[in-house]
Amino acid sequence: MIWLLGLLIGMMLAAAIAVLVLENHIAAVAATSIVSLALSVVFVLLRAPDVAMTEAAVGAGLSSLILALSLRRLGLWQIEGDKHPEIAKEGVDA
Amino acid sequence: MRNLTSLLFAAGLAFFLLVIAARFDLGAAPMLVGDAILQEAPAETGAANIVTSVVLGYRGIDTLGEIAILFTASLAAGLVLGRRRPEASRDADSGAVLQISAQLLFPLLLVVGFYIILHGHLTPGGGFQGGVILAAAFFVPLLARPGTSVNHTGLSLVEGLAGAGFILIGLLALFQGKAFLQPLLDKGTLGMLVSAGTLPLLYLAVGLKVGAELAGLLANLADSEVDP
Amino acid sequence: MTLTVLEQISAILVGLALLLGFIRLLLGPTAPDRVVSADTLSVIVTAALVAVGAWLGNALYLDVALVYGALAFVGIVAVARAIEGGHS
Amino acid sequence: MSDPELHWLLYGGAIGLIVIGAAGIVMGKHLFRIILALAIAEAGANLMLVVAGLRPDAVAPIITGGMIPEQMVDPVPQAMVLTAIVIGVGIQALVLSLAIRVYKAYGTLDMREIRLKMAADIDAEAGVDDEVSQEGPAGERPLELPDAVTSGGPGQ
Missing domain, CATH: 4.10.860 (DNA Excision Repair, Uvrb; Chain A)
Structure with a gap:
């Protein structure tokens, strides 16, 4: 069982690094939802179904909704890179 | 230079947290409060879900503060975002698939949300999770047809009445000579739907309030002109 | 906990599916690839939550899967709408 | 009782999330990424709290079937984390609307x-x-x- 937990935690950390490294903002939002997805399964394995349900509802549903809506509002939804070329080159990667 | 100090900060934080983690053995922490609550909660509140009895029974006033924080955040977000101009362009409607699936999904999400809220004292779930689902249910049609108008007055009414109901239930206990937000009514049998006194009513109020707040927040965020 | 052979097979399958979907998330050259892989992962995780409920022998965990399945769809649809926004 | 492998796996995951999020907040140059990093650090803190209340061989703090199990997980951290997650999303919405305002004022993030x-x-x-x-x-x-x-x- 511990290997599934290890796989999930590894996924979580890799997705968290991907959030900071990926250039496209929508891809970063998808990676954020992956972090909370893995986290909710970890919470279930840690015998905390209440917390897992909150994390699933908030992290997978509401947070993605809010982030996607504000990306739309900000006009940062471009498929390729960022809106401003000079930021796309150096500003996005943290 | 700046990156170096940042990395140094991150390394220091990691070291600090690792020292904390090394001192805690897994499961060896003395859970004095937790053990006392686990022993007393089923008899004292009648809720099968002990997390619910902690959230609403032992820490009810904390939950009141929490919904106040959520209310303030959604109010401030609405104030900062402002209203859209009526002549601003809207997004186009989505395709037929999303419109039809939104119609199918709306009653389903509504039922799931109320199920989660009303069974908060028996199974995992409760007002916050169910409220999020209710907000999503009311937002899905708006996602399919961005032109749909939102009844902000109705949302404010539901939100205000739910918040007032929560405080009213708390005050009723005060009038009977008990502590604020102390559970009232009959405890019932453990594990039945009608049990645990006023806890399901409190969770219903929390769920309606959270749902209305988040639906208003999402509508504010979506119903605005897209910047060029 | 000790698992039966069938449960172990299901655990391995779930882990493999998670791993493969996650590799696509990391590799995917464009943003739509990554969003689709996130959607796939959410379906896999719904199945994984049901499987965990079966391993632990407790029907309570099915509620988590229900909520997750209902809301992951809404979140992914919102992200998809955000991608499509520029072309309408 | 104590299982060092499990202990370091769980605490390592939580600390890793917190440190990655904090590094993203400090080193980030784009405001939207800083907000995402804040969400990650919050998730790590929540995981650490839940792990602190874990007993490796206990059941969830929910009574099923009318009988009370002898070993249950500590419910107090779980209730706190439940509160923290919900407040976190409210804060996130507020910060994002402020970011939208900043974008309107300066045209960049x-x-x-x-x-x-x-x-x-x-x-x-x-x-x-x-x-x-x-x-x-x-x-x-x-x-x-x-x-x-x-x-x-x-x-x-």
Whole structure:
């Protein structure tokens, strides 16, 4: 069982690094939802179904909704890179 | 230079947290409060879900503060975002698939949300999770047809009445000579739907309030002109 | 906990599916690839939550899967709408 | 009882999330990424709290079938984390709407550009008055601040 937990935690950390490294903002939002997805399964394995349900509802549903809506509002939804070329080159990667 | 100090900060934080983690053995922490609550909660509140009895029974006033924080955040977000101009362009409607699936999904999400809220004292779930689902249910049609108008007055009414109901239930206990937000009514049998006194009513109020707040927040965020 | 052979097979399958979907998330050259892989992962995780409920022998965990399945769809649809926004 | 492998796996995951999120907040240059990093750090803190209340061979704190199990997980951290997650999403919405406001005012979310434009704004304000103005925090700063900001800023 511990290997599934290890796989999930590894996924979580890799997705968290991907959030900071990926250039496209929508891809970063998808990676954020992956972090909370893995986290909710970890919470279930840690015998905390209440917390897992909150994390699933908030992290997978509401947070993605809010982030996607504000990306739309900000006009940062471009498929390729960022809106401003000079930021796309150096500003996005943290 | 700046990156170096940042990395140094991150390394220091990691070291600090690792020292904390090394001192805690897994499961060896003395859970004095937790053990006392686990022993007393089923008899004292009648809720099968002990997390619910902690959230609403032992820490009810904390939950009141929490919904106040959520209310303030959604109010401030609405104030900062402002209203859209009526002549601003809207997004186009989505395709037929999303419109039809939104119609199918709306009653389903509504039922799931109320199920989660009303069974908060028996199974995992409760007002916050169910409220999020209710907000999503009311937002899905708006996602399919961005032109749909939102009844902000109705949302404010539901939100205000739910918040007032929560405080009213708390005050009723005060009038009977008990502590604020102390559970009232009959405890019932453990594990039945009608049990645990006023806890399901409190969770219903929390769920309606959270749902209305988040639906208003999402509508504010979506119903605005897209910047060029 | 000790698992039966069938449960172990299901655990391995779930882990493999998670791993493969996650590799696509990391590799995917464009943003739509990554969003689709996130959607796939959410379906896999719904199945994984049901499987965990079966391993632990407790029907309570099915509620988590229900909520997750209902809301992951809404979140992914919102992200998809955000991608499509520029072309309408 | 104590299982060092499990212990370091769980605490390592939580600490990793917190440190990645904190590094993203400190080193991030785009405001949207800083907000995402804040969400990650929050998730790590939540995981650490839940792990602190874990007993490896206990069941969830929910009574099923009318009988009370002898070993249950500590419910108090779980209730706290439940509260924290819900407040976190409220804070996230508030911060995002503030970011939208910043984008409207300055036309960019890059922290370095925002800092330069803010310095330029302060400069313009100060240049008109030619003395320390009485209003707001901008007025209380010395007049040579914009130079200091531009030279000490992200240029190097």
